[in-house]
Amino acid sequence: MSQEKLRIAIQKSGRLNEDSLKILKDAGISIDNGKEQLKASSRNFPLEVMYLRNGDIPQYLRDGVVDVAIIGENVLIEKGKDIIQGEKLGFSKCRVSLAVPKSMEYNSLKDLDGKKIATSYPNTVNEFLEKKGITAELHIINGSVEIAPNIGLADGICDIVSSGSTLFKNGLKEVEIMLKSEAVLAISPEISEERQQILERLQFRLKSVLNARTSKYILLNAPNENLEKIIELLPGMRSPTILPLADEGWSSIHTVINEERFWEVIDELKQNGAEGILVAPIEKMVL
Numbered sequence: 001m002s003q004e005k006l007r008i009a010i011q012k013s014g015r016l017n018e019d020s021l022k023i024l025k026d027a028g029i030s031i032d033n034g035k036e037q038l039k040a041s042s043r044n045f046p047l048e049v050m051y052l053r054n055g056d057i058p059q060y061l062r063d064g065v066v067d068v069a070i071i072g073e074n075v076l077i078e079k080g081k082d083i084i085q086g087e088k089l090g091f092s093k094c095r096v097s098l099a100v101p102k103s104m105e106y107n108s109l110k111d112l113d114g115k116k117i118a119t120s121y122p123n124t125v126n127e128f129l130e131k132k133g134i135t136a137e138l139h140i141i142n143g144s145v146e147i148a149p150n151i152g153l154a155d156g157i158c159d160i161v162s163s164g165s166t167l168f169k170n171g172l173k174e175v176e177i178m179l180k181s182e183a184v185l186a187i188s189p190e191i192s193e194e195r196q197q198i199l200e201r202l203q204f205r206l207k208s209v210l211n212a213r214t215s216k217y218i219l220l221n222a223p224n225e226n227l228e229k230i231i232e233l234l235p236g237m238r239s240p241t242i243l244p245l246a247d248e249g250w251s252s253i254h255t256v257i258n259e260e261r262f263w264e265v266i267d268e269l270k271q272n273g274a275e276g277i278l279v280a281p282i283e284k285m286v287l
C-alpha cells in the first residue's frame with residue numbers, strides 16, 4: 001500500500017477552525033494532536049493537516065505545498081481565481097458588502113464615484129466597481145475595517161457582513177451585497193494523480209456528512225385514506241416505507257426529508273390527518 005497522504009490546510013485559528021475540524025471528525029477522520037503543532041496526521045485516513053492563516057492558503061494551494069484546503073469562498077474570489085473550487089461546506093456563511101455611514105444619503109452606486117473605500121478585499125471591490133463603471137479610491141487595511149469612516153480614513157467600506165451587528169455598532173448601513181460566501185473545499189491545480197484518488201475518498205465522505213446534515217428521518221402515522229396525498233408530500237430517497245399499524249385503517253410512514261421541506265409541508269401533513277410525527281437526525285447519508 002502506498003504511504004502517500006493528502007495534505008489539507010485548515011485555518012489555524014479563527015472562524016473556520018472549529019467547524020473545519022468538526023466536519024472532518026464527522027467524516028470519521030481522527031486527527032491526533034492539537035493545533036499547537038502546525039502539522040498533524042490522521043491515524044485512520046491518509047491525511048496530513050497543516051494549520052495555516054486563511055489568507056495565506058491560496059498561495060500554498062497554487063504552489064502545490066498543500067493539496068486541498070477548507071477556506072472561505074470569498075478568499076478564493078479575492079485571490080484564488082486559479083484554484084479549483086470543490087464542495088460548498090454549509091458553514092461560515094456571510095456576504096461581502098459595501099457599507100456607508102448611516103447619515104450618508106445613498107441612492108445608487110454612483111454615490112460612491114470618486115469616493116474612498118476602505119477594504120481588505122481590493123480585487124473584489126475593483127472588479128465589482130469596474131463592471132458598474134464606478135471609480136473609487138481604495139484604502140487597503142487588514143482588519144477593523146468598519147472603523148475607517150469614523151476616523152476619517154474613508155467614505156465607505158467593503159467587508160464581511162453576517163449578522164450586521166459590527167456595521168450597526170459602527171454607525172454604518174449595508175448598501176450593496178457584492179457576493180455571498182461560505183466555507184468551501186479548495187483544490188490545488190497541482191494535485192498529483194495519487195493524491196487526487198485520496199481526495200475523491202475524502203469528498204465522498206464529506207458529501208455523506210453534508211447530505212445527512214440537511215436531512216431528517218421522519219416517522220408519522222396517517223389514516224390509510226390519505227396515504228396517497230401524504231406520499232406526494234414526502235417523496236423520500238426512493239419512496240417512503242409504509243407499514244400497517246395494529247390499529248386498522250392506519251399506517252406508519254418512514255422517510256427522509258430535507259429539513260426545510262419538512263417545515264414547508266408540516267401544515268399539509270397535519271391537515272391530511274398525520275399524527276405522532278417524529279423527526280430524527282441522520283448521522284451519515286450515502287446516496
Ligand SMILES: Nc1ncnc2c1ncn2[C@@H]1O[C@H](COP(=O)(O)OP(=O)(O)OP(=O)(O)O)[C@@H](O)[C@H]1O
Nearest residue numbers: 014015016053054055072073074092093094160162
Ligand atoms: N462574521 C462572520 N460570519 C460568518 N463567516 C465569517 C465571518 N467573518 C468571516 N467569516 C468567514 O470566515 C473566514 C475566516 O474569517 P476569520 O476572521 O476567522 O479569518 P481572517 O482573519 O479573515 O483570516 P486569517 O486566517 O488569514 O487570519 C472568512 O474568510 C469568511 O469566509
Ligand SMILES: O=P(O)(O)OC[C@H]1O[C@H](OP(=O)(O)OP(=O)(O)O)[C@H](O)[C@@H]1O
Nearest residue numbers: 143144159160161162163164165166167
Ligand atoms: O455582521 P457581523 O456578524 O457583525 O460580522 C461581521 C464581522 O465579522 C468579521 O470580523 P471578525 O469578528 O472575524 O474579526 P476580525 O476582523 O478580527 O477577523 C468581519 O470582518 C466583520 O467585521
Ligand SMILES: [Mg+2]
Nearest residue numbers: 014015143160
Ligand atoms: Mg475576521
